[in-house]
Amino acid sequence: MEAGEQRAEQARVDQVEREIKRQVATAEQAVDEAHQETRAVEKNYSENASINRYEVDDIAESRSELEQQRRLVSQAAENENIINHQLRTLQNLQGSPYFGRIDILDPGEDEPERLYIGTASLMNSDRTDFLIYDWRAPISGVYYNGTLGKVQYETPAGTQSTELVKKRQFTIKDGRITNMFDTNETVGDELLQAALGAQNDQYMHNIVATIQQEQNNIIRNTSSDLLLVQGVAGSGKTSAILQRITYLLYHSRADLNADQIVLFSPNNLFSHYISEVLPSLGERNMRQVTLAGFLRRRFEGLQVETLFDRYEERQSEATAAHAAADFLESATVMTAVRQYVHQLPADEVQFANLTFNSQVFFSADHIRELYQGLPASLSVADRLVKLKNQLIRELQHRVREEAKKDWVAKALDELDVQQLHRLYGQRSVDDFPDEEAQFAYLARKLAKRRLRVVADAIYNNYFIDFYNQYERFLRQVALPQTISNRDWIGVITDYQNEIEYHRIKLMHTAPLLYLRDLITGSGQNRAFQYVFIDEMQDYPLATLVYLRHAFPKAKFTVLGDSEQALFKPLQLPQAMLQELRTVLDAKHPQLIVLNRSYRSTTEITDFAKALLPDGDQIISFTRHGAKPRLLVRYDDAGFKQALLENAVQQRADHESVAVLTKNREQAQTIYRFLHQHQLDGLHLLTARDSDLPTGILVLPVYLAKGLEFDAVIAADVSAANLTNVDAVGMVYTMATRAMHQLTLLSKGAVTPAINSAASQQLVIEHEFADKK
Numbered sequence: 161m162e163a164g165e166q167r168a169e170q171a172r173v174d175q176v177e178r179e180i181k182r183q184v185a186t187a188e189q190a191v192d193e194a195h196q197e198t199r200a201v202e203k204n205y206s207e208n209a210s211i212n213r214y215e216v217d218d219i220a221e222s223r224s225e226l227e228q229q230r231r232l233v234s235q236a237a238e239n240e241n242i243i244n245h246q247l248r249t250l251q252n253l254q255g256s257p258y259f260g261r262i263d264i265l266d267p268g269e270d271e272p273e274r275l276y277i278g279t280a281s282l283m284n285s286d287r288t289d290f291l292i293y294d295w296r297a298p299i300s301g302v303y304y305n306g307t308l309g310k311v312q313y314e315t316p317a318g319t320q321s322t323e324l325v326k327k328r329q330f331t332i333k334d335g336r337i338t339n340m341f342d343t344n345e346t347v348g349d350e351l352l353q354a355a356l357g358a359q360n361d362q363y364m365h366n367i368v369a370t371i372q373q374e375q376n377n378i379i380r381n382t383s384s385d386l387l388l389v390q391g392v393a394g395s396g397k398t399s400a401i402l403q404r405i406t407y408l409l410y411h412s413r414a415d416l417n418a419d420q421i422v423l424f425s426p427n428n429l430f431s432h433y434i435s436e437v438l439p440s441l442g443e444r445n446m447r448q449v450t451l452a453g454f455l456r457r458r459f460e461g462l463q464v465e466t467l468f469d470r471y472e473e474r475q476s477e478a479t480a481a482h483a484a485a486d487f488l489e490s491a492t493v494m495t496a497v498r499q500y501v502h503q504l505p506a507d508e509v510q511f512a513n514l515t516f517n518s519q520v521f522f523s524a525d526h527i528r529e530l531y532q533g534l535p536a537s538l539s540v541a542d543r544l545v546k547l548k549n550q551l552i553r554e555l556q557h558r559v560r561e562e563a564k565k566d567w568v569a570k571a572l573d574e575l576d577v578q579q580l581h582r583l584y585g586q587r588s589v590d591d592f593p594d595e596e597a598q599f600a601y602l603a604r605k606l607a608k609r610r611l612r613v614v615a616d617a618i619y620n621n622y623f624i625d626f627y628n629q630y631e632r633f634l635r636q637v638a639l640p641q642t643i644s645n646r647d648w649i650g651v652i653t654d655y656q657n658e659i660e661y662h663r664i665k666l667m668h669t670a671p672l673l674y675l676r677d678l679i680t681g682s683g684q685n686r687a688f689q690y691v692f693i694d695e696m697q698d699y700p701l702a703t704l705v706y707l708r709h710a711f712p713k714a715k716f717t718v719l720g721d722s723e724q725a726l727f728k729p730l731q732l733p734q735a736m737l738q739e740l741r742t743v744l745d746a747k748h749p750q751l752i753v754l755n756r757s758y759r760s761t762t763e764i765t766d767f768a769k770a771l772l773p774d775g776d777q778i779i780s781f782t783r784h785g786a787k788p789r790l791l792v793r794y795d796d797a798g799f800k801q802a803l804l805e806n807a808v809q810q811r812a813d814h815e816s817v818a819v820l821t822k823n824r825e826q827a828q829t830i831y832r833f834l835h836q837h838q839l840d841g842l843h844l845l846t847a848r849d850s851d852l853p854t855g856i857l858v859l860p861v862y863l864a865k866g867l868e869f870d871a872v873i874a875a876d877v878s879a880a881n882l883t884n885v886d887a888v889g890m891v892y893t894m895a896t897r898a899m900h901q902l903t904l905l906s907k908g909a910v911t912p913a914i915n916s917a918a919s920q921q922l923v924i925e926h927e928f929a930d931k932k
């Protein structure tokens with residue numbers, strides 16, 4: 161490119177940088193002012209709120225004044241938030257204001273228009289012109305999708321046409337253009353190379369400057385209610401959905417906010433790993449939850465087995481147990497639940513006593529009688545609503561009776577002045593004709609307050625024993641032939657025992673929750689508009705059916721890589737789409753397949769793809785590094801020595817080195833061993849951890865899902881250690897976590913999962929004990 165051209169572009173960058181600086185200064189001042197305003201109204205509010213309300217003559221008036229002040233506080237805080245957000249967005253632009261330029265010639269125009277594209281929009285000082293267009297603006301779609309010539313792009317007003325006459329890409333660092341070129345492709349590999357080589361911390365980066373065309377299709381898809389993304393490891397699935405979230409938030413600002421989006425992420429570490437992406441784009445984070453967290457909230461009081469616990473257990477379980485789990489995790493079992501609830505006879509409902517002060521308040525028999533008195537033509541859920549209303553009416557009656565009892569008079573006597581005032585609520589002494597009326601009022605209020613626990617219990621459906629109900633379901637469900645009656649009895653007994661100890665296995669969670677929700681007609685959240693599920697290959701179908709039920713209004717974006725399935729056999733994307741389409745009841749499903757892998761060097765990807773029977777479809781990105789190494793040691797001491805040497809060596813070269821193991825126990829053993837040698841920055845990561853430090857991290861492979869590290873040491877890939885059918889998925893997942901360097905360690909003969917084609921991609925080193 162001509163030097164003059166670069167000078168002209170640099171001059172523009174300088175001008176834009178000056179404008180950003182000016183706007184940052186204005187925004188900083190506005191932030192200060194807004195902050196002071198918030199402090200002032202807060203101070204006013206807290207001073208007034210702390211006045212003892214009972215000393216104020218007119219309580220009602222003081223309340224409404226306080227309410228008004230509270231509103232002022234929240235308005236001021238909201239205003240401060242908005243200005244802060246604007247400041248952050250401007251600061252993010254500083255130093256690297258844009259990365260692309262498109263010149264477009266609209267129909268009927270003589271001169272092309274020049275548009276610059278960055279992470280956010282920026283207007284000039286008199287707000288007449290865009291200096292930068294947000295990458296999510298409709299016209300920016302042309303940058304990612306279009307090659308030169310006639311192009312179309314989507315806008316809220318419909319499809320528009322234009323002509324793309326130039327596409328230019330920039331790398332701008334600290335306000336200097338370090339690289340710029342014109343291109344006809346989506347985003348040049350050169351830029352991508354630079355971006356991938358520059359990952360230098362433990363956080364995921366936003367990929368906005370280098371989004372690839374097929375990723376762009378994921379990001380800008382607004383028409384599908386089920387978007388299934390099947391992508392090989394490191395193909396940018398997670399990156400693409402994070403960009404998609406910011407895109408959706410940008411486009412539906414008026415009717416979508418971050419609280420209406422939920423991302424199911426594979427583990428707590430992952431949340432930390434991606435936490436920087438959205439803020440770097442000026443967006444608030446969506447809600448994030450792990451499956452374990454979601455279930456924990458729905459099973460309060462029970463300890464729910466996690467995916468990881470299940471995985472650990474499955475390694476040691478007999479195959480008979482697998483058949484039962486497979487059934488309980490299938491969509492079939494969910495259909496059976498639906499049918500069971502639909503036909504649930506009144507005498508089959510497992511009612512429970514409602515108690516108050518350890519005494520039966522409403523007996524199960526009484527509740528059943530009420531239920532049986534309701535029209536059988538109603539659905540179970542509708543009948544329950546009516547039953548609850550009846551119970552509430554009875555409770556009100558009981559409150560009146562209870563108010564006459566001695567315990568109430570006694571409790572009233574014991575109240576201090578403040579408590580008494582609170583009991584009066586809106587009323588005052590003068591509102592009552594005589595003392596008797598006053599006492600009756602207070603007694604009723606007190607009784608009502610004490611009996612609120614019963615009201616809550618009614619409201620929360622505590623009068624049905626769902627654990628028993630589910631057991632009844634299990635006892636009558638039609639079993640597939642793969643499960644013998646004897647094994648099934650074992651499953652039920654195990655379930656009962658677990659409940660006894662306040663625990664529940666993961667395989668029971670979806671059918672049990674579904675059963676509970678269908679009976680009570682609850683558990684659905686209609687506010688959520690988008691549900692994202694990452695690493696979907698680890699989600700049982702039954703769980704997906706349940707999530708569809710729990711978020712009935714949401715569009716689903718489901719991402720996965722069946723090759724990384726640590727828990728189940730491989731499935732083809734098309735078959736998966738069909739299956740999901742049914743279970744998620746989707747009207748406009750779409751499948752997008754990503755075959756290009758960006759994370760790892762060509763050498764690592766070539767090894768990983770050779771592991772898979774259909775690995776040919778994986779396209780490695782051309783970024784070269786050292787060949788992966790396989791070190792085979794035939795005794796424990798040699799193995800440990802190799803591990804230690806490698807960990808130290810890799811750490812000298814890299815920020816993050818992960819030692820990945822098959823399970824928790826092996827991670828602990830390795831950690832203890834390395835710990836004895838006092839390695840710098842050594843960490844053992846567990847399912848509870850949510851911080852992802854740099855250094856040498858020892859963790860089981862399932863906790864590394866979705867993450868990436870500069871260097872990976874896979875320990876141990878011996879045949880003795882990796883015997884299961886899922887050994888291939890395991891080695892594949894371990895290998896594809898590495899960005900730059902991969903070392904495999906084997907104690908003894910190597911697992912057959914590393915076949916001869918894969919072995920050819922390795923530098924192999926054997927060392928026998930007697931050689932040393």
Ligand SMILES: Nc1ncnc2c1ncn2[C@@H]1O[C@H](COP(=O)(O)OP(=O)(O)OP(=O)(O)O)[C@@H](O)[C@H]1O
Pocket residue numbers: 352355356359364365367370371372375391392393394395396397398399400721758759865866867868896
């Ligand atoms: N268009 C892109 N531009 C720059 N970097 C990219 C791009 N796409 C992906 N990457 C990088 O490739 C790496 C892998 O991306 P990501 O984690 O999104 O892949 P994934 O498909 O979710 O992987 P996995 O399934 O293995 O967890 C990340 O470092 C990401 O920043």
